[in-house]
Amino acid sequence: MAAGTLLIGYGNPGRGDDGLGPALARRIAARELPGVTVEIDYQLTVEHALLIASAATVVFADAALDADQPFYFRAIEEAGGQSLGSHSVSPPDALALARLLFGARTRGFVLGLRGACFGEMAEGLSPTALRSLAAAESFFLGWHEAEGQGLPISG
Amino acid sequence: MAEPRLIEISPVTRVEGHGKVTIHLNRDNEVEEARLHVVEFRGFERFIHGRFYWEVPVIVQRLCGICPVSHHLAGAKAMDQIAGVDVLPPTAEKMRRLMHYGQVMQSHVLHFFHLAAPDLLFGFEAPAARRNIFEILREQPELGRRAVLMRQFGQEIIEATAGKKIHGTGAIPGGINRNLPIDVRDRLLARIGEMTAWAQEALAIARNYTLDHAALVADFGSFPSNHMSLVREGDGALDLYHGRLRAIDAEGGSLFDGVDYCDYHKLLVEDVRSWSYMKFPFIRELGPESGWYRVGPLSRMNTARFIDTPLANAAHRELRAVTGGAPNNATLASHWARMIEVVHCVEKIHALLIDPDLQGTDLVATGERRCEGIGVIEAPRGNLIHHYRVDENDQITFCNLIVSTTHNNEGMNRAVKDVAVKHLSGREKITEGMLNQVEVAIRAYDPCLSCATHALGQMPLAVELLDASGQLVDRATRGA
Numbered sequence: 054m055a056a057g058t059l060l061i062g063y064g065n066p067g068r069g070d071d072g073l074g075p076a077l078a079r080r081i082a083a084r085e086l087p088g089v090t091v092e093i094d095y096q097l098t099v100e101h102a103l104l105i106a107s108a109a110t111v112v113f114a115d116a117a118l119d120a121d122q123p124f125y126f127r128a129i130e131e132a133g134g135q136s137l138g139s140h141s142v143s144p145p146d147a148l149a150l151a152r153l154l155f156g157a158r159t160r161g162f163v164l165g166l167r168g169a170c171f172g173e174m175a176e177g178l179s180p181t182a183l184r185s186l187a188a189a190e191s192f193f194l195g196w197h198e199a200e201g202q203g204l205p206i207s208g
Numbered sequence: 209m210a211e212p213r214l215i216e217i218s219p220v221t222r223v224e225g226h227g228k229v230t231i232h233l234n235r236d237n238e239v240e241e242a243r244l245h246v247v248e249f250r251g252f253e254r255f256i257h258g259r260f261y262w263e264v265p266v267i268v269q270r271l272c273g274i275c276p277v278s279h280h281l282a283g284a285k286a287m288d289q290i291a292g293v294d295v296l297p298p299t300a301e302k303m304r305r306l307m308h309y310g311q312v313m314q315s316h317v318l319h320f321f322h323l324a325a326p327d328l329l330f331g332f333e334a335p336a337a338r339r340n341i342f343e344i345l346r347e348q349p350e351l352g353r354r355a356v357l358m359r360q361f362g363q364e365i366i367e368a369t370a371g372k373k374i375h376g377t378g379a380i381p382g383g384i385n386r387n388l389p390i391d392v393r394d395r396l397l398a399r400i401g402e403m404t405a406w407a408q409e410a411l412a413i414a415r416n417y418t419l420d421h422a423a424l425v426a427d428f429g430s431f432p433s434n435h436m437s438l439v440r441e442g443d444g445a446l447d448l449y450h451g452r453l454r455a456i457d458a459e460g461g462s463l464f465d466g467v468d469y470c471d472y473h474k475l476l477v478e479d480v481r482s483w484s485y486m487k488f489p490f491i492r493e494l495g496p497e498s499g500w501y502r503v504g505p506l507s508r509m510n511t512a513r514f515i516d517t518p519l520a521n522a523a524h525r526e527l528r529a530v531t532g533g534a535p536n537n538a539t540l541a542s543h544w545a546r547m548i549e550v551v552h553c554v555e556k557i558h559a560l561l562i563d564p565d566l567q568g569t570d571l572v573a574t575g576e577r578r579c580e581g582i583g584v585i586e587a588p589r590g591n592l593i594h595h596y597r598v599d600e601n602d603q604i605t606f607c608n609l610i611v612s613t614t615h616n617n618e619g620m621n622r623a624v625k626d627v628a629v630k631h632l633s634g635r636e637k638i639t640e641g642m643l644n645q646v647e648v649a650i651r652a653y654d655p656c657l658s659c660a661t662h663a664l665g666q667m668p669l670a671v672e673l674l675d676a677s678g679q680l681v682d683r684a685t686r687g688a
Contacts, residue, residue: 095374099322100360146342153345154353 055159057088058197059108064116065095069175070168070182073116077166080190086197097142102150106157110200113144114189116182117165124189126196129161164189229646231628237636242628244620244650245484253607261290261581261598262381268594269375276375277311277366278587281449282594284379285583289470290598291381292575299568300383305449306560307369307378308585312448313407313553314362315588316505316546319654320410321355324543327648328417333641354406358550361396361403365557368392383572393561400558404519407547407554411523414547418540419530427630429539429623429649432458434491434501435510436615438469438586444513446524446552448586454511455491455501460535463491469584472593478610488617489610500618503590504653505545510535517559520552539623539652546654587612589654616653623649 062078064071075093082091092104097113105111117125129145142150144163151157166189169181178186232241252268259267265284269276281304288296296304326339345352363373368388370376378384418425438451444465453472455463464475479488479496490499501507509528515521527544530536536545560566583594590612597606613620627649631642 098359099318099356100363102356103360149342150345150352150356153342154349154356 055107055109055157057090057108058110058112058200059090059092059104059159060112060114060193061092061094061097061101061104062114063094063097066176069170069177070179071116071171072176072178073166073168073182073186074114076178076182076186077114077164077189077193080186081193084194086194088201089197097144097147099142099147099150101142101147102154102157105147105151105159105161106155108159110160110162111148112162112164112193113147114164114166115144116168116171118168118171120165120167120185123167123185124192125163125165126192127163127165129163164193229624229650231632231646233632236634238633239625239628242621242625242646243483244617244624253609256604256607258603260602261287261596261604262602264596264604265379265381266375266377275311275315275587275589277307277370278585278592279594280370280376280379281308282583282585282587282592284381285450285585286581286594286596287381288583289581290578290596292578293382293573294575295573296383297568297570297573298565299387300571300573301449302560302563302565303369303384303387304379306388306557306566307366307376308449309553309556309560310362310365310369312588313550313557314359314366315654316550316553317355317358317362317410319588320414320543320546320550321352323654324651327644327651328543332645332648333639336640336644339644354409358403358406358410361399365396368396380572382574385571387568387571388561388566390567393566396557397561400554400561403554404551404558407551408519411544411547411551414544415523415526418544421540425538425540428645429626429652430537431622431626432537433619433622434458434463434494434499435507435535436463436491436501436503437508437511437591438584439512440516441466444511446508446512446515446520446549448508448549448553450585453584456511456535458535458537460510460533463494469593470582472582472584472610473595473608476610478614484617486617487610487614489615490618501615502619503612503615504542505549505588505590506536506539506542507590508586509545509548515548515552517552517555519555520548523548523551539649542652542654589613589616591615613653620650620653623652 060078060081062074062076064074066072066075078091078093081089082093090108092101094101129148131145144161148159148161151159166185167181168179168185170179228245230243230245231239234240256264256267264287265280268279268283284304288294322341325344326341329344330339341352366376367373369386370378371386378386434455434457436453436455438447439445439454440447440451444454452465453467453469453475454465457463467475475492476489477492479490481488488496488500490496491501492499509524512524515524527536527541527548579599580597581595585592591610592612593608593610595606595608596604599605624646627646631645632638635642
């Protein structure tokens with residue numbers, strides 16, 4: 054029986070702000086929130102479909118190049134299913150795999166965190182990314198609490 | 209008469225990393241030149257200068273997020289030599305082998321089912337919208353489910369032996385930093401029967417495809433070449449983790465055999481060409497024109513005298529029988545070879561899981577420090593060479609890597625040209641399906657262009673048709 058929320062924070066911490074997803078996931082994991090499972094990875098892969106299928110809700114946390122706010126939170130309205138690479142599985146594709154292969158009815162959301170520095174081969178987040186991280190963490194906690202109370206919330 | 213044209217496929221899709229293909233057509237629409245370009249620069253051999261040698265097995269995994277275990281183990285083997293260790297404790301070697309078989313298995317499964325299968329099952333010129341893995345999953349979800357579960361099994365082995373699924377720390381200079389707990393062993397053993405059955409079914413799919421499409425396979429990107437791999441010392445059996453270098457020519461004649469891989473630089477030369485960041489290795493004695501060679505699963509089937517696990521050995525004999533025992537030079541037969549190796553890996557994993565040495569506690573050997581180390585392994589895509597020198601402060605001063613995709617550079621370029629000439633020459637209208645045939649030839653090598661150069665950035669997904677003066681004639685965006 055699928056239950057709880059799965060937070061997948063992904064990205065490469067060795068590429069500057071691309072580590073925003075894992076950074077958020079580590080912060081949330083440290084809080085040991087009831088009903089929240091945290092997964093940290095460099096990239097989404099096909100076997101994430103298994104994990105996704107075990108959760109009622111999945112949140113994909115990733116660094117964003119296109120955010121005009123510190124973060125955005127969007128429901129995945131339609132699962133993917135057009136293309137698939139081995140190191141380029143998108144959240145809609147991962148969700149589509151979970152539905153196709155394991156009959157999952159998991160709800161999916163993307164939590165995009167605005168970053169500024171992606172080109173450097175270096176660990177550590179920029180000031181912009183740190184602000185995004187703080188805002189996204191605060192939002193996620195509020196969203197999770199609202200979810201528990203059945204309240205609507207948007208990012 | 210038409211103007212000369214340049215067709216560009218950029219990037220090539222469903223491969224690891226980013227490359228592009230250019231095809232030059234003359235005024236009669238005949239292919240004059242076709243090339244695979246790797247358009248990213250790898251600075252890794254310089255980045256690693258100054259790092260301490262014991263960091264190497266962990267750092268080199270950043271070369272690629274797809275086959276980090278292969279780099280981890282090749283780097284660790286080189287560092288064994290720096291640490292003065294020639295023979296590992298049995299537990300250490302077997303844990304590393306287990307890690308390696310898990311990696312090869314999951315890599316091959318991903319490639320076959322998710323990257324190559326859409327072309328094989330729907331046809332190379334099927335509509336692009338249909339030619340993707342999701343169409344297969346919609347039609348055969350059980351096949352897709354097994355592919356995911358087999359890959360997850362391989363990842364679980366990697367996690368158990370390396371500590372993490374990606375960028376693990378298990379192999380260290382002189383050994384390994386953990387053994388396999390009994391409960392983990394039992395959890396893996398409980399699934400081995402299922403994995404063996406599924407691996408055999410995957411092998412049957414690849415075998416049947418190859419035999420059912422014998423004429424296509426014999427013609428498509430098929431050309432004579434030399435082949436090279438490690439084979440087991442003494443009996444020449446397939447050995448993915450360790451052995452001696454063996455190379456054969458297109459007829460099966462020996463070019464060299466039983467060579468210590470530390471002498472690779474005496475045998476191989478890396479050529480440079482202005483239009484690609486990827487080097488072109490060749491066998492020194494034969495020169496660049498005839499000394500180029502292929503590596504990878506099909507080459508390993510050609511160089512290995514036999515396979516030391518029964519199911520894979522029977523399949524190996526059947527594959528070799530297709531060409532009467534001579535080397536198989538058909539690019540598309542690589543998929544059959546790859547699935548034979550999946551069966552072999554599962555058999556090896558089974559044998560290792562019931563070996564009590566995996567619970568041993570003697571994990572690391574020590575020796576007298578040396579200043580140079582070379583590690584070679586048979587990665588999923590083929591032979592992988594790591595070579596380092598270290599100064600008196602334990603810091604890296606020299607690094608040279610020859611990855612599988614680099615070994616295959618000339619072979620992939622020949623395959624691209626062969627397919628382009630056969631399928632594009634003389635055509636007034638070039639369709640997306642025709643261009644996909646070129647990509648099919650490249651995909652058969654399962655190239656990892658990220659490894660071969662080290663990816664930076666991302667390229668747009670576009671096919672452009674330009675005239676001889678560089679003017680854009682037509683443009684298509686894949687997936688649009």
